[in-house]
Amino acid sequence: METRILKFLTFLIYFFHLHSKGTAAPVGVCYSRAATNLPPTSAVVSLLKSNGITRVRIYRPDPETLTAFKGTEIELLIGVPNEQLAALANSTAVAAASWLQSNILSAVDPSQVPYLAVGNDVLLKDPNLTPYLVPAVLNLYGALQRLGLENTIKLSSPVGAAVMSAAYPPSSAAFDLNQAAAIVPLLQFLRDTDSPLMVNVYPFYSYVGNPKSLTLDYALFRSSTIEIDQNLGYTNMFDATIDAFVYAMEREGFRDIPVVVAETGWPTAGGEAAGADNAMTYNWNVMMRASSNFGTPKRPGIGVEVFLFDLFDENEKKGSQYEKHFGIFRVDGAKAYDLRFN
Incomplete structure (x- = not known):
């Protein structure tokens, strides 16, 4: 009886926030x-x-690319490439300010740049650069202070679920002890500057990597089963992953840092479960949750900003074949599937 009541209350919360x-x-x-x-x-x-x-x-601050966005009403999350971290960490705030001016602010108005993503999945992709991550963030923050932009542009660094030693159920989540030396100072900076933790969330990878433990319906928001964890009900992997990050932050003593999903998506071809229908289902559900203030079971009513991956397919992407097929649009501007943004 208690489980039925909890499921009904979970549905009511979902309906109300949606x-x-x-x-x-x-x-x-x-x-x-x-x-x-x-x-x-x-x-x-x-x-x-x-x-x-x-x-x-945008993953790299190419001035020519950024110039095309200048004067538009499009806001940009601009990446600072991983290979720049060591130089920025070993420089000064003055040098970092010069780098910002040359690579970003000379090409686009700062009012169009709510976020800089300092590196991308550094702890997993480039672990040798881990010692440079927080020093680079601090120098860039000092640069923004010198330019009077510290309250205009927020700094963060996207991380993937691999930084957690445990992630499921969400309440068990904890950051990998080997990453703590970088994660904790980063979280301290985010809290001190009222900045979000940026996360890359891919239920597709979770499903492909472990199809015996994770159902496709759970990954695609189609599950009729509610997974109960600490009196919270989960119907999809997206919510569970975000809340895993929230629990992991709380375990380190950081309770109120917001979360921004810097990447999430589903491929249209190239492997098991990849296809236009599944991509449409996944991205549409993500958009509906973001465009309402639904939030997650752990943080109901607190909307999560998301960036869907990717605008186009990428024929030079390395890795598995499906890595090349995340495009929402074709290169001629036609949609790969009918996902509507307006």
């Missing part, structure tokens, strides 16, 4: 460019505008 009128979390799109056949950035900007997309993640 139809409430609170401030919606923005939905953006990632603009990764590991491809040889992409349209010019001017055409990309037109495509974004015509589809009502007002936030974009």
